[in-house]
Amino acid sequence: MNLSPTGARRVRTRVAPSPTGDPHVGTAYVALVNYCFARKHGGDFILRIEDTDRARSTPESERAILEALHWSGLSWDEGPDVGGPFGPYRQSDRSAIYVRYADELLASGHAFRCFCTPERLEAMRAAQRAAGQQQKYDGHCLTVSPEESARRAAAGESFVVRMKVPESGVCIVHDLARGEIPFEFSTVDMQVLLKSDGLPTYHLANVVDDHLMEITHVIRGEEWVSSAPKHLLLYEYFGWEPPALMHLPLLRNPDKSKLSKRKNPTGILFYERMGYLPEALLNFLGLLLAPAPEGQEIFGVDVLIERLDLAKISLGGPVFDAAKLDWLNGQYLRALTTDELLARTAAWGFDRTRLERIAELAKSRIERLSDLAPTAGYLFAGRLAVTKDSFAGTKLDDDVLRKALALAMWRLDAERTFDKEVVERVLKGVGETLAVKFRDLSRVYYVAMTGSATSLPLFDSMELLGRDLCRERFRVALDPFGGVSAKEQKEWMR
């Protein structure tokens, strides 16, 4: 049941990123629509951290996401950093709430404890796969009586809580842009609601929180369409009114696959380090959200708020067109006064602290003041023009070289923090893996990161450049060698 945007309830939207990696432009995109929709209707926009995945969530990532979103210029009325009347806004701080609701479902018979081992589940799926059947929970623990279930749980046996799903019937999902989407209940899995560590899965947490936080419109990525029936079912089990749903198309790589780090820069902070203005980035994303009247493609968030119409959002997955972003950014740069341009440039990469550090690194390596710019220039650049020839001086053959670049890139990505110590440890580790003296290997990294085999210290340079720019430089360096295939990635990562 859809709520009218002009209905009695105050409109409340949210963006709910999971702190499991670098802040993604997709998050900014989803945040932007939710922000504008809330503003358009005089409502509230909430930021909630979905960190129920204990293994992958990190505080570093959460901090980075808040920082990136703040940089973009978006702000939220409630969130982990600003508080609000519906807190806490970090799901790991709400664990007890989910357990309570899971118990409620258990008591009402809408959910059951599942004691199946991962091994059994894996074997079950393998069999279903082999038989060409749909893969879903077979209902094994559905037969455990409530009494036995309670007893086994009390005895300390490990279990998860799964939701029950009707065996037949159809669930109609009302999507604000797509209309009615029918799902046979028989194709809906008995989703795990509470994991054996006592934390909820997205499905439970999201429904409980959206209800308690009085979210009226859930505007999220298309990847959630197929789990919408589960969510709707949970609202029904709880006796709650579901929010209106809207699924946004996913941002794509130029080859139309889902925008991914392996093929493209996806980090918000990458765009910041490259020197894009946040207003240009938001304008670019806004272009994917609201059709621009002819010749009026340059507009700010205020205009987007006016133009936004969820039902009119184009549903084809838009390719993230970096060339158009470049053009837009140029437009914004040109619109700045010289004073503004200088101020923004200074704030971007020429702040006193950074310059001091660079000066110290460069001091012993320059003989004239005029040497400074050529020596440190790469620290203020985006992508570097490196070719195969740039690596000519290295003693490594192409394959080892590719591996050296790729391993460094992936291993650095896997690190929680990115500073000179981490960089040093990781790069030297790659040397050990490849059984190459670091002295020979470092040259490769110097070329890829600084564009030259002779420049300021590598580890400091990389820290100064930052994770996102370094990743991109690795990618660019790998390019003339044909990149790395997904298959190789799998092999090399072992």
Next chain:
RNA sequence: GGCGCCAUAGUCUAUCGGUUAGGACGCCGCCCUUUCAAGGCGGAGAGACGGGUUCAACUCCCGUUGGCGCUACCA
């Protein structure tokens, strides 16, 4: 494999049955200009395919094909 979403130029899009299918990025050309940009002007370039419905289909319906998503004790 199963389920679902999507489908106008290379890319982002307009069109809500009747248009020479409009705009933007990119590309090409011209103008401006000491160069290069920027800016101005112009150009090439699109309805995936096959069936219906209709006086009329890019637009509605069905199928095919293709792309994408989901198919975890990840979100």
